Amino acid sequence: MKEKITYQDAGVDVKTGYEAVKKMKKYVEATKTPGVLSELGSFGGLFQLDLKGYKQPILVSGTDGVGTKLKIAFMMEKHNTVGIDLVAMCANDVLCQGARPLFFLDYIGTGKLDSNQAAQIVEGVAKGCKEANCALIGGETAEMPGFYEKGEYDLAGFCVGIVDKDQIITGKDIQPGDVLMGLPSSGLHSNGFSLVRKLFFEKEKIKVEQYLKELGDTLGNILLTPTRIYVKVILDLLERFSIKGLAHITGGGFIENIPRILPEGCRAYIDTDSFPIPSIFTLIEQLGRLEKKDLYHTFNMGIGMIIVVDPKEVDPITKFLENKGEEVYEIGKVGRGEKGVEL
Template sequence: MGTKGITYKDAGVDIKAGYEAVNLIKEHVKKTHTKGVMSSIGGFSGLFKIDTDKYKEPILVSGTDGVGTKLKVAYMMDKHDTIGEDCVAMCVNDILCQGAKPLFFLDYIGTYNIEPTVISKIVEGVANGCVKAGCALIGGETAEMPGVYSKGEYDLVGFAVGIVAKDKIIDGLSISEGDVLIGLKSSGLHSNGFSLVRKLFFEIEKFSVNQYVDELGTTLGEELLKPTRIYADVIEKILDKYAVKGMSHITGGGFYENIPRMLPEGFVADIDVRYIDTPAIFKLIEKLGRIDKKEMYSTFNMGIGMVIAVDKEDGDRVIEYLDSIGERAYLIGEVKKGEGGIRICHQ
């Protein structure tokens, strides 16, 4: 008697579950499609037509990123419908800093095993993020790797491509002494510093994700899973009206790492954070962890997700304009000659 041969499913990979997942995500993908999309889900690659009438000398701008250990909170809560929005934000906000308009996005999900409903929820979040960013989700990949990931776990990575006319590229080279720095409000932690956050709340303080926290006005898990803000719409509006000299996405490394990245050599950002309305989550982290200010501003966005540099004469007008469209913005500093990249006044 012969024995039954081993199958791919016996090794932990369920091809039929993959097909089911693709069927479930089709509607999510479809709602992101914009004018330039020339392909549909299921092909080997995504096609996108550049509008050469609008962009005479088009420059493509690309970025890639993941969500980091914020994913651990999604596992803990078994809530997967917003983490994809984080992934889009982390990529798109980076390419915005060069003045690019997001065109399209691709995602990659590596997982222990494909659970179609979970994959669908993840992609739903990605699609919602793409809609907010004004870009199309034109492709992606889901890889089932039971020998790499633990049961119930997955990783999520994204790739964004945008476009900017050559003469509209924002590279920070025109920034000069006296230019002012304007901060745009964040939605909370975004997707950075979660290794510290998880250690503090779950290992040291023994919180649960479902624990209601008075200072936050919500459960800890709901606060931690607030999606990273996508700035595409407001940045496009600013660029239509004002000359922006530089932009910085306040991501991993906080103020200290990211603001100097937009400055030319020989200049320093002189920052005053005393008047920023810092969200309660940062205050709670600082208090419980007894964390010093420099560590906080080196790790988190502290309530400012994007910083733009404009001419001093435009500073007040930009703030007034942002206020008129319901955008909370702060004049957080100015550019001076000097070394070291950044100086922050906390008190």
């Protein structure tokens, strides 16, 4: 008789998968909201919409990953923060159209499943969901031997939110004279890491555990700082003020993301001296000898979310946010010209 070969012999350990789900469950349970009808492990995540107060409810969806920032997590063997990044990249995007996030699903792909590592990842996802006031209602963990390096994985996810049709933010009402206000980022967020890794690790040969006086912390801690989730502060603003446009500053920086909300004939003029630039960006600029346009075409430079408003809204919004302990900066204006950004 020929020797029997099992799924486990091929590199897939089903028992480890069951163990991982058990460890994830407490984190998932902590994100439950009244609309959640299903349990972890169901074939599909069930969510009951509460449509009270909506005239024409519209669902808004967004999907994203964490990108090569994951390489920093592998280097540091710290996996409970990148899930926050995953939620942030999706929830902040749907927020830009005025939507309130409802629920989130994640996907973890790995070569060999480590139940402790997977649980740490989901711990971060759950924390991000709680910050975004949405429920983690399901996901998928895929074990694919030979597809990933040992100890490595990839993350992806998607978020679904809801907004009334007449409250959708598209940027169509933006006009010359409007003001751009910026909410600070928590650092690099989750983009530009291919350049960051090449600069710090390949060119400068700096280790993640190395303390850098310019940053006031180890390089790894600064790089792994989670992406800020803007859901609560933006939803507070939307309840009280007229917001014409929202731009989440991710990959492509200012140069690519701001034009996504500008009508034809409108150009954004940014005063780069109007807000503080975190030291990580200054260090990147110095070590990489990067020009200003390259920096603002790659990174958020300290501003993670941009709000476009009528000039009369600037003072009330500023006072409202400052009373809540939030920082906000008037970073530029909308003028006439070809759609784009001028620094």
